Amino acid sequence: MTVFGADDEFxxxxxxxxxxxxxxxxxxPPVAIxxxxxxxxxxxxLGPDAKNVGLIPHTDWYTGSAANAIAQGAGYLAAHAGPAGRVHLLMEPVWNGRAGRSPRETAEWIRYEALANLLFAPFATTAMCVYDxxxxxxxxxxxxxxxxxxTGVYEDPARIAAELDAVPLPPPPADAQPLARPDAEGVRRRARARGLAVADAELFAESVTATAASVGPVTSTLLWGEAPSCVCELRTAxxxxxxxxxxxxxxxDDLEPAQGLWFARQVCAYVDVRDDGAGSTVRLQYA
Known part of the structure; x- marks a missing residue:
């Protein structure tokens, strides 16, 4: 990690x-994002060497959520890296964009930075993160x-994730609708009633049912919010x-039922998981 405050330092x-x-x-060839x-x-x-370096605007790389960035990185390594994932990557998240838009967004991108150490550990990638x-x-x-x-102050990624997850979720609103079960038709119908377009309601419903299949059994389901920020909360045993x-x-690309949470993280802007002694709360927010 390198921090700089001027162009010449960069x-x-x-x-x-x-x-x-x-x-x-x-x-x-190395890549700068x-x-x-x-x-x-x-x-x-770089002069003449510029033609041998991949130059990618970070707004083209970090186009969605932190989970989307993980998928982007994994896909790039699979398609372009050398043996065992060998490639030099210079990376700068868009901290003046989505990543810095709110404390919640920033927390998710800090989670991404922490978990990337575990997710990409098997690869021989040489990465440098730069911070302006x-x-x-x-x-x-x-x-x-x-x-x-x-950096000298590095902490275990699992500890950082646990610290982020120790922040309680806001309680559901009083008008949250209970669903008998998290079936696709019920979620889709209620999401449409709350303003989601047909295609978005379909994706949201798929995310909910895929998550339920991967973390179940589900003991209760709530849905609230207006489009595009529809929310579904699953309580698991x-x-x-x-x-x-x-x-x-x-x-x-052929997902197993156990990978439903991966699908949900790719589709939804936020997927929050909170554990307690009786099970877990999994909250999906579409946008």
Whole structure:
């Protein structure tokens, strides 16, 4: 992890890293995923080598939720990396966009930064995360330092996930509708009544039923909110205490029932899981 506050500081870190990637044996070209203005800086500074470096605007990479970013990274490594996932990646999340839009969004992206250490540990990828102090801000940077092994304040990703999950969820509103069971037709009908378009209601219903199949048995179901922020809360009789639940990319596109939480995290803007002694609460918010 590198923090910088000026363009020349960014180049002083990024150029040696990318040059190392250009000369690494058995690796494809290195990739920089940063803000567009920094890509311009890199293109000019690299000179003729610029044509051998992948330059991707971070707004094209981080296009959705933190879970979507995990899928994006896993897909890129599978399609483009060298043996065992070898590639140099320079990465800058969009902290002045969705990731920094609210405390809740920031918390999910800190979770992403923490869990990435576990999810991508099997790969021989060389990654450098860069943080622009002019956009990320001190609170984000302090939190991010705890998720990067080279900072001196690194903490176990599971501990960070548990800390984030210790924040209680807001109680359901008084007008939350109980459902007899989380069946697709019931969720779809109520989501449509709350304003979701047909295609969105279908995806939301699929997310709910897939989650129920993977974390059940479900003991109660509530639905509330207006489009696009429809929410469905499932109460389960068993705990979902794996911090990686729903974050591990499946080996194929044909999902097994146990991978329903992965599907939900890819479709929904937020999937919150809270455990207690009697089971778990899983709350899905479409947008």
């Amino acid at each position: 180049l002083a870190t990024a150029l040696p890293f990318l040059t190392e990637g250009l000369t690494a044996p058995d690796e494809p 940063t803000a567009p203005d920094k890509l311009d800086l890199l293109h000019n500074a 102090a002019r956009t990320a801000g001190p609170a984000v940077i302090d939190a991010a330092r705890r998720t990067h092994p080279d 068993r705990r979902v205490d794996d911090p990686l639940a729903g974050f591990v990319p499946p080996p194929t």
